[in-house]
Amino acid sequence: MRLEELATYEIIEKRRIEDLNSDSYILRHRKTGARVTLLSNDDNNKVFTIGFRTPPKNSTGVAHIIEHTVLCGSREFPVKDPFVELVKGSLNTFLNAMTFPDKTVYPIASCNDADFQNLMHVYLDAVFYPNIYKTDKIFKQEGWHYEMEDKDSDLTINGVVYNEMKGAFSSADDVLSREIQNSLYPDITYGIESGGDPDVIPELTYEEYLDFHRKYYHPSNSYIYLYGDMDMAEKLDYIDKNYLSNFDYLKVDSEIQRQQAFDAPREIHKPYSILEGDSMEQNTYLSYNFSVGSTLDRKLYVAFDILDYALCSAPGAPIKKALIDKGIGQDVYSEYDNGLQQPVFSIIAKNADAAQKDEFVNTIREVLEQQVRDGIDKKSLLAGLNFDEFKYREADFGRFPKGLLYGLQVFDSWLYDDNSPWINVEANDTFAQLKEDAKGRYFEELIQKYLLDNTHRTVLLLEPVQGLTEKKDEELRAKLEAYKASLSADDIDKIVRETKELKEYQEQPDDPEDLRKIPLLKLEDLKKEADKFVYELKEYQGVKILHHDVFTNEIDYISFVFDLKNIDAKYLPYVSVLKKVLGMLDTDKHTYGDLYNEINIYTGGISGAISTYTNSDDVTQFETAFEISVKVLHSNLDKAFELVQEIITSTRFDDTKRLKEIFGEQYARLQSDLASAGHQTAALRAMSYISPAAYVSDCVSGIGYFRNLEQLIRDINTEEGAKQIVDTLGKLSRAIFRADNLLVDITGTDKEYQGIPENSKKFADSLYTDTIDMGRLEIHTSKKNEAFKTAGQVQYVCRAGNFASKGLRYNGALRVLKVMMGYDYLWKNIRVIGGAYGCMSSYAKNGDSAFVTYRDPNLKNSIDVFEKAADYLRNFDDDDRTILQYIIGAISDLDTPKTPSGKGAYGLTAYLCNARMENIQRNRDELLGTTKETIRSLADYVDAFMQDECLCVIGTNDKIDEAKDLFDNVEQLVNR
Template sequence: MRLEDLSAYEILEKRRIEDLNSDSYIVRHKKTGARLALLSNDDDNKVFYIGFRTPPKDSTGVAHIIEHTVLCGSKDFPLKDPFVELVKGSLNTFLNAMTYPDKTVYPVASCNDTDFQNLMHVYLDAVFYPNIYKTDKIFKQEGWHYEMEDESSDLTINGVVYNEMKGAFSTADDVLSREIQNSLYPDITYGIESGGDPDVIPELTYEDYLDFHRKYYHPSNSYIYLYGDMDMAEKLDYMDKEYLSKFDHLEVDSEIKSQEKFSEPKEIHKAYPVLPADSLEKNTYLSYNCSVGSTLEKKIYIALGTLNYALCSAPGAPVKKALIDKGIGQDVYSEYDNGIKQPIFSIVAKNADASQKDEFVKTIREVLEDQVKNGIDRKSLLAGLSYDEFKYREADFGRFPKGLLYGLQVLDSWLYDDMLPWIHIEANDTFAELKKEVDTGYFENIITEYLLDNTHRTVLLLEPEQGLTEKKDEELRKKLKAYRDSLSKEEIEKIVKETKELREYQEEPDDPENLRKIPLLKLEDLKKEAEKFVYEERNENGVKILFHDIFTNGIAYLTFVFDIKNIDASELPYMATLKKLLGMLDTEHYSYRDLYNEINIKTGGISGSISTYTDSADVTKFETTFEISVKVLHENLSDAFRLVKEIITSSNFDDVKRIKEIFDEQYARLQSDLASAGHQTAALRAMSYVSPAASVSDSVSGIGYFRQLEHMISIIGTDEGAAAIVDNLKRLCKSIFRPENLLVDITGTEKEFQGVPKESELFAKALFTDSYDKGQFKMTPVKKNEAFVTAGQVQYVCRAGNYANKGLKYTGALRVLKVMMGYDYLWRNIRVLGGAYGCMSSYAKNGDAAFVTYRDPNLKNSIDVFEKASDYLRNFDADDRVILQYIIGAISDLDTPKTPSGKGSYGLTAYLCRAKMENIQKNRDQLLGTTKETIRGLADYVDAFMEDNCVCVIGTADKIEESKELFGAVEQLVQS
């Protein structure tokens, strides 16, 4: 069957897109007007999504709550959480749903044809025939509800989206992004919080919520995308017969309106919460924000990204440097949001003072005017273009299927013009055009039109307010108390009854017959063989080279791996600092600005990392490395070696002023990152109490490093402190970057390998050979059990330990346990019953293990759930189908398709861990052979790591105070 033979559809455009090696189709469903965009190619990682334009009219979060709830049961799959059942038992490479300011998207991806069809079926059924009309309990669970355990209880509010957004409204960076968009577009959908404002969410009624679904979740308002190696005609025929043809055409007014241009710029002040003890000085965000045209202008779409790099984002960029030199902000950056109809360009100074506002604006405008008058640095423009073009051509999005990222980018134009889905993902010609514009004044004209003469702009000040969280919490308590006091006895009894009924609904198991309606693969559908590592050790002219013979489309992925076993462990925070400084300082032949441009013109980027590798034969041993990674086109291979050599052998560590600027920027970013990714922060810190390897990671990227960075910032202002920091950095370079420590890792074909031996030999000869004092790399974990207070409204709770210390050996069945705990026991008790947004567990091969919650309204309750986990496992009972689901989910996670660079990293990890293929296969066999009895036996692993009783919580002062007996220390996450 050909697409042209499908009478239900009209092909509006068909053509070849060579940039993506794809045949493209723009298609319309005749009866309903449903829009379809298809990219047919040989990629077996197939992608489907259905999306809808969903402009909200208020900040009740209705679009977001519907996104959650349509996945809670439907006509063909009438169980409470088919989404979770899919995650458990699907080979998906992506499965999720996303709410944006003007659209909601439901994407899936899989390499397995049967699985892909199953995923399409479940998602189409979910969006068009959800169970939300049959019971309001789905709305209450995922959205919001009043809660009272009995007539004497306080009245509270709970709900997954409600708690998720309390977390989202707790971090200053999230608040800033939201307020910038609101400031520029106050009269249209972008001036509304589509995710939901926690203060407003409880205003959403069940009927208004249903009306929103009735209006927007219709084929006539849909955007359907297919990508990959599949029979497109078969998929479209299926969609028509099973879903689209069941509907008539509907006129849906979902047009995304445009904001009328401001006649003059506006100044807006907003507050964000800090703790009562936090300083108000140097804690304001200053932002200069411009509405910059239309996302349908394909040259501007990329050009503004290039200006983002050249003007402010790159180290030493003129706007950034001018503001930093004047002491306006610790971290200065720009952001370009082109995922909405009217894109936004913002320049932000973080950790500034409100009193600097006028100087902030004046400085930006003076620098921009100078750039227009004297011309933007040509190399900066070319570097920005080269960097973006390299990323575009490489199309390496890690674990995310490239077809998914293409599909989401398609909506940047398709949502606003039915015939323009491809303009931003078909970009080779656009890059070529823009390179020609570098010397024409084109980029300077953009600055004039959009950043200087544009009256549609705002200056937004996001200012700290001490105790704002506590104030809002108290206001909510009073409001709920007043409401409770206004209720009659019968109304109170009704809330208590509904609370009980919701709990019973949540705890009631699904009908086994309904569970069996979720499509499931067979055990024989699963690949039995473990993925082989690809590597060959070669010794070339005295340099050890690890070669991964993998097709990379002409790109060489290089990693310079340095063993740091002779470095003293106390130096780890300085190593982490060194990693951040390399490439950001002047060198022998380059200023740091020119160096950064040269890197991005000649390569796809240079980055540093500090990694640990556990010995597979003895998990008490591990190796720590300092790594510098480069991706480069083969013809520029010598440039990659030259630039890395330049950076590690001639960086100017005597420039204390520049080092302090980088410290300040790091501090400002970590200040936000540690809190916003609180689950990862808490888990790493908790495991560091018992695990030497986790202690290393915490010392170079977690709270341990943040505390040391605070100390370094406090002493760098003194001559003695600055001298000590500089001496440490110089000494570390001479201790780490030595020929005897070096392994060169290269991923590519034999063609990309050509030149590597000679370049590696020259590189090794340039490294340090001076004598040095060898240290002792020994980490001694110390159990602390800490709580870190933030100004947020939610908790991140972790309980961690190590099972290997109790004599237990890793088994592949632990991967099954991870799926089972994350989508069964923890999911039901932490998310469904507890209202937290997320929950997870981990079980590493070295024995490190943890239970973690994310955006959790609870603390002690979650710890109690963790405590009962092993009892649940010992009494675990399920049929073979349920066990198979968990096995499939675990295999799906294990077999996520790897990019070429990912395959190289897999081989490097195997090499450094001394892994043997027979053991990898054994672990896979254990996974595939998991039984009910196996899972019961894993209770011993949970007991073993729980016995260590390592607890770390990042959360609110009141919840931490209620459970203070759990902690040996309580302190603010960010010290004033």
């Protein structure tokens, strides 16, 4: 069947989009008016998305709660959590749902045809026929509910979205982004918290929640997107016959209103919480924010991203430099959000003082006026354009399918104009036009119109308040106590009864017949062979070159890998500093600003990393490497080598003023990142107590690095300390960047390999040769169970250890265990019953293992759940179908499609880990052969790593104080 033969759809437009190598279609479902777009091409990583315009009227989080709850059972799939059942047993390459300020989308992706059809079926049934109307327990579990174990218990509030948003409201950066949007659009949906304000979420009633679904989750308000290699007509016919045709047209008022422009700029002050004793100085966020046109202006959509780069984002950009030079903020950056109908451009100074507000604004305006008067640096514009165009053409989004990212970008215009889905993904002509415009005054005119003359702007100050979280928690406790006191005995009994009923509902197993309704692949559908790594070790005049023969479309992916074996462990924090300052300081040839532009004009970016690689033959041994990676069009290969050589051999480390700026910026970013990604921070820290490899990682990127950075910031403010830092960075460079430490890694075909040997030899000859003794890398760990307090409202709890040290060999079935823990035992006890937003586990080949929670209202309760995990496994008695689900889920995680650069990285890891295909295949066979007995045997692995009793928690004052006996050390995460 051809699309033209589908009588149930009207084809609005059909044309070829060469930019995306796709045939595109815009269609309309005749009966319901459902909007449909298609991108048909040869990409086997297929994508389906159904979305709805969902503008909220208040901050109860109703759109967000709906997003969670429609995936908790439906007409054809009446189990309590089909989403989890799918994750367990699907080969998906993406499976999730997202709530935005004006829309909710449900995307799925898979390379397997049958799996793709199954996922699409379950998601369509979920959004149109959810079980939310059959029981309010789904709403209570995922949204919010009052909770009391018995009549003498304290009255509390729990719920997954409620706790998720308490975590989101704990991050100052998240609060800032939300308040910026609210400040510019106070009268429309963008002035409302679509995710839900924890103070307001409990105002949402069950009926209001159902009414929201009735109104917006209708085909007439839907947007359906299909991408990839499939029979599009077959898919659309299925969607019509099974879902859309069951509905009549409904006029849905979901249009996203525009905010009327302000007559005059506005100033707004908002608070955020810091701990008692934290400094009030240099702890304010200053932001200058502008409403910028329309996301339907395809040229402006890209142009402001280029302005963002040229004005502020790039190191040495004029606004960033002017503010830093005046000491306004430790971290100055800009953000451009074009995912709204009315995009937002913001300039932000983090870790500033409120008293600097006027100077902050005046400085920005002075710089903007100067840019308009004298003209923007053409090289900066060209660098920004080339960098964005490189990313667009490369279309490498890591583990995320490119069809998924295209789909989300399609919504940036389609949501506001039914006939304009492609304007922001079809961008080659836009880049060509902007390159011509950059020769004139187009970008200067944008500054004048949207930044200098625009009255629709705000100055927002996010100001610290000591103990605000504790104060709000106390107010909530008092409010709940007063509410409980006002309740009758019958009312209290009802809450106690409903708490018990909800837990019984959560713990009650699904009907096996209902579980079997969830579509499931067969074991024979799974690929038996492990992905082969591709590399060939070559040598050219003494230089080792690792070549990965992979098609890259004329892009060279190059890594310069330097062994760190000759660096004493005490220098690891300095090694991390070195990674961060290279490319951000002047060299003998360029200022750091010019250097950054050169990089982005000629390459797709240069980045650094410090990585550890465990030896497959002896997991107690590992290599640590300093890696500098560059991606470049083959035509610019020589320039890429020259730039990397310049950075590592001629950087000027003696600019202590610039070093202070970089340290301050790093400190400000880590201050936020360590807390907002608390699960990763806690897991790395807990494992560092006993794992040398984790210790290295903590020293270069975790709490260990953060503590050393605090000391470096103090040291660089003294003459002696500054001299030591400069000298150490110089010595480290000469000790690391040597030919005898070097491996050149290249991903590309033989065509991209041309020129690599000669350039590699020339590069190696330029490296340091003088004798530098920096010791040897020897790691000595020590266990120190810790708790780190933040001003947040949730916990991140980790128990870690190592099973290999107890004589256990890595087994491929541990990947199955990861799926089981994350979507069965931990999911049920930590998320469903405990109310945490997330939970996970990990089991590395070197034995390092961990249980972790994310945005968790609990602490001790979660540890209790961890402690009982081994018993759960020993008593495991699920059927073969359930085990098959876990196997499929594990294979899905293992077989995530690799981009060309990802294939190269896989080969590099295999080489540095001394991996052999027979061992990788054995692990895969163990995974595929997992049985009930295998799972029970994995209890020994859990017991083994739990014996180490490594505990790290990042969380609130109250919860940590209640559990202080568990810790050897308790301190604030940020010492200010």
